[in-house]
Structure formats: C-alpha cells, structure tokens
Amino acid sequence: MLASLVSASAPAPPMDVRPHITVFKDPACGCCKSWVEHLRKHGFDVAVRDTSDVTGAKRTGRVPEQLHSCHTAFVNGYVVEGHVPAADIQRLLRDKPKIAGIAVAGMPVGSPGMEMGGRADKYDVIAFGRDGTTRVFARH
Secondary structure (H helix, E strand, O other), X not given: OHHHHHHHHOOOOOOOOOXXXXXXXXXXXXXXXXXXXXXXXXXXXXEEEEOOOOHHHHHHHOOOHHHOOOOEEEEOOEEEEOOOOHHHHHHHHHXXXXXXXXXXXXXXXXXXXXXXXXXXXXXXXXXXOOOOOEEEEEEO
C-alpha cells in the first residue's frame, strides 16, 4: 500500500540525469579548476573536495602509482584519475566496463585543463583494474 502511494505521488525521474562526479584536488591547483570547468561544460554535476593531500583519494581508488596525476575523482563506482576528457568519462559510464577506473598519467599538454594554445601532446587514457592490470582505453 505504501509503495503504491509513494510511486503514485513521486515525480518520474528525469530522463537526462546529469552524472554526479566528486573531484578531490588541491585548492591552489589551477589546472584542476580548469578540468572541473571542462566537466561542467560537458554536462557533469561536479562536487569539489579541496584537500592538500590528494593521495588519500588515490589510495581509496587504488590508482596504480604509475598513473597518478594531480586530481582524483569518483563517478558511479568508477575512479577517474587526472586530465581525462569528458567524452571518455561519458563512454565509461555508457559502456560500463568491468574495470576500476580510467586515468591520464601526469599532466599532458592539450588535455582538458592543460590547454596551451594550439599545442597538444599525444597521450593515452588508461583503463585499470582493481588488481593493477592496465590497458589503453582511448588515444588522443
């Protein structure tokens, strides 16, 4: 009875719910702020957690050390490390692969948040598993 009352009075969820992503970053990091703006421009609902020690988020997400970057994010059970393009995160959420997350190691020039005019380095987005295995998820 209660379930039928709740479902009858509750509004239907919107069909285009914006993905919620929580970003752990240093409060003074400008490129992290730019990456957050990149996500917002591409439809993400972003919560920012400023911290001077982002390594705790990396440990929680079990990000392999060789993939570390300046910020760590969590979205729908996945970890997103570094300057990953929004389109790759959207693909991750759409395809739902059996991985722990995706990462862009370091801070490649031309990646979201690291724009420097027309200059752009080639870089890979790496998928990683909870067991530490890695593979290329996307190439840019």
